[in-house]
Amino acid sequence: MATAFIGRQPIFNRKLRTQAYELLYRSDNSGTAGVEDDRAATASLLLDLLTEVGLEKIVGKHPAWINVPEAMLLEGRLGEVLPTQCALEILETVRPTPEVVEQVGRLKDLGYTIVLDDFAWTEAHQPLVALADVVKLDVLEHDDMALASHMERIHQLAPEAKLLAEKIEQRERFNDLQDMGFDYFQGYFFARPQVVRAERIPANQLAVMELIGRVNDPEVGLPELAEIIARDAALSVKTLRYVNSPAVGLRAQVESVQQALTLLGLDTIRHWVTVLSIAGMDFGDNSPELFLVMLTRARFCELVSKEAGLEKPGTYFTIGLLSAIDVLMNADMEKIIGELPLTDEVKAALIRHEGVGGDILRTAMALEQGLMNEIMFREVDGETLNRCWLEAMEWADEVNRVSEAG
Structure with a gap:
């Protein structure tokens, strides 16, 4: 059926x-x-x-x-x-x-x-x-x-x-x-990317990409990540606001970044600092809807990877989240990704839509446009894909409200 x-x-x-x-x-x-x-x-x-x-x-x-x-x-x-x-x-x-x-x-x-x-x-x-x-x-x-x-x-x-x-x-x-x-x-x-691309990434966006790079560096441990977040007062406030939002669903109130890291773990906080960093970027002539698209793709890729029993679902979250960063920054994807400490698998998924990550990302993009014949990832059934898609949209809307509040 x-x-x-x-x-x-x-x-x-x-x-x-x-x-x-x-x-x-x-x-x-x-x-x-x-x-x-x-x-x-x-x-x-x-x-x-x-x-x-x-x-x-x-x-x-x-x-x-x-x-x-x-x-x-x-x-x-x-x-x-x-x-x-x-x-x-x-x-x-x-x-x-x-x-x-x-x-x-x-x-x-x-x-x-x-x-x-x-x-x-x-x-x-x-x-x-x-x-x-x-x-x-x-x-x-x-x-x-x-x-x-x-x-x-x-x-x-x-x-x-x-x-x-x-x-x-x-x-x-x-x-x-x-x-x-x-x-x-x-x-x-x-x-979709505009035809004319910026030759240089603007300084304010470059600073955000440097922050994203430091946060996602696998060599950065818990104490260093807490210090990076603590140095940016606005980022600290937004991180705590997100952690205490319905999107996370914790029962107890979290009062410090260190406590958040302890409760949610390194990878989860890395994701949300990346999300909040992107939310704070200048969207220029782009629609705010683009951020919702990035969030929806991120959550969908993560959920589907879990349903398929893939290792490191956080990797697929990152693929979805960064999948439209070239549109946001009006720069070549390869140039942007080259600035970040990402694995070859993630880079291949983002630049060429290759590998398992590329298949899941292309499936998310197909669902956005209603192009069911372009669904590439068939390791989970259609009913599961639909459930993940609806959950991803709802989650993205909630996270977007949190980011707008800050």
Whole structure:
């Protein structure tokens, strides 16, 4: 039996802050939705969200955008089962019949955000456009002239509607679409390196990398690590805040770095000092969502390695955590990794996605994008991968809250 994965894709505003998450149903036997029946896909997603996972664990306080097929819309029960935190994304296959328009209008009156998905202009769709809060345009399907024409027509009918550009793959394209006047943006561009790379790593980022290098040096023992942390007052405070957070789950209050090292061990504290060091870096033009991606990958790689019975799960945590450091620093991965005391296995996983670590990392990246056919690590079953992925997302959100608080 195929395993159902819940995909989460961020939706950004013009400042590259996460506005919402679109939730998608994915099957582990396909790179697409893996279902012929849209209604069955949405029903499976809603069942998982409402009974198994919990909406807050997936999106926190953000709005959750959910695809709504025609059959489910016409049943007239969405308003009874979904919180208004859910935005209703009307699929492009939904016919704009009077019955559909009536149901969409009723849901809008109940307080739901109405989103039109993969929109292409037809006269018949005018009543739906007039009700829309957000209209999504596929930038791979339309050239700039067609996009501008759609945008003008939409604003004539719905002046307050927001326009979303979807399927953006490159940062440069995001900049162009910003200039065209789009309000929201969706695609994997935020986690891809820019074409232009910095020749030198800025001094402030270099200092952070030096700290990460010292913390992860296998020659550094417990007393030296405690001293490194203690020398940085802000890092000490953040470390203690993290150790006492729900993400760790200790029952007793920890009052010193030395106590934290004793309770949690050298490797665990190394991980969290590395996490907090990265959190304190200047993200520049990058979205804060990038840090969440790095955290999710780190936790997922660690959990999966434990499930597979691999040695040193902390190694896989490091692979996931540093997997987007090149995007964050706008520098070549090989150049950055060369500054750190990492094993050849870790370097191969990060630079070339090779070895077991590379397979687990590529699996994490496939799950991010809903590309089930690109899952490379098959030593654990799909159900276990899904559980690890959901746990990793929840954990990453909690750690991110801790880091933001400091």
